[in-house]
Amino acid sequence: MKATSEPIFTSGFPLGSSAGLVTAFEWLGQPYRLTRVDMLGEMRTEAYKRLNGRVETPVLITDEGRVLTETIAIALWLEGRDTERRISFEPGTPQADRMHQYLAFLNTGFTGAFYPMWVALEAADATEGEKETLRKFGRSFVALRHEQLEAMIGDSDYLLGNEPTLADAVFAGVARWADFHQAIEPRDYPRIRALRQRIEADPAFRFALAVEDGKPGGGNGAMKGLVPLEDVLRNASRALAA
Template identity: 65%
Template sequence: MEPILVYGFPLGSATGLVAAFEWLGQPYRLSRVDMLKDMTTDDYRRLNGRGETPVLITDDGRVLTETMAIAQWLEARDTERRISFAPGTPEADRMHQLIGFVNTGFTGAFSPLWAALEMSPPDPAMQEPLRAVGRKMVADRHGQLEAMIGDTPFLVGDRPTLADGVLAGVARWAEFHDAPDISAYPKLSALRRRIESDPAFVFGVALEDGETPTGSGAMKGQVPLADVISRFAG
């Protein structure tokens, strides 16, 4: 069977993995999840007990969660090295370093902002300090990533890799939370423009928005979430 990537909307981090699947060019399927509704259900937590995306159903029917684990699964199948590099090379090490930073410190910096947004019932006395802390954390991590970016068109070389996909899914949260002003980070701004205009990422965003775009042809259809849960959830 083709692997199935469970991706969320709106603004799901897994959209960057959709782009990575497109760049890889091997057959896959998708399953679309409303993160504000579907992920809060007991049924979904049978699939991922932490109530998060992404989730990958591997080609042998195993349930794999966590972005870094899914990225490693993709890397292992990239025999043509379209989205990764040969193991043990400096390029592979740099790609892993950047994926690790983006998936931990950079992504985690948004946590206070999401906590403030999702607080129910709202409590302004708690939300405002969370937003202030979150904006400072996000700005700090943007500065750190800006310093890590080299002179190549993408994070590791002249083509997009898994590192660029992992970044693209998350980086757009800055505009959503109005923190920080991305123009203050010229290298990161230019990198984002290149990734976000790539047809593979444009395809992922269109799917996220509920459209039916034409991609590379690698995506073989969408599987209803209820079917994924009934077949693969524990």
């Protein structure tokens, strides 16, 4: 794809983990644009498959026109842009290593724990008994990962100190799934509960949810406009045909 004036980030809805990275873009404060993607419809089209053959969000079109997929890859791209260290740490430091550890855990074990519950929700041909088995396994996996994360969290306001980082953003995009699936009792995990409340009250996260709802008002000015998905897909098709 051709270079763009600002990177374009696709944000999936409903309940996309992408909301976490929208939050990170806001915390970073550098210019970007957004494209909203309906994960129950638009994402499943042949046109979208040409953008991401795995039929997933998020997708980032960098300002150089490169297509980048996968949450961790995009998070590391943001880390590379963060020269003022607003949402990350100096590469090679113990803090940076610790942040990468959190990112890996959150994007694999923590996020993956919800998979059986999403399958139960979307498996139209499954019996109710099969769905309940999936939900049971899902609740046990989610509880285990919450127990592990609860033990990892220290006494600071955020995962890695008193300021939010990429790790907090990735966490926030997924943590709300526990409410949707009624997977755990939040009071059983007081540190996670406090962290969620702190991030979910943040204007950047509230902006991310407004984007998800199709009402992207507010923000700190870093988001320079919405790009229709049709335009992104059209440009992608042209690039593939060139």
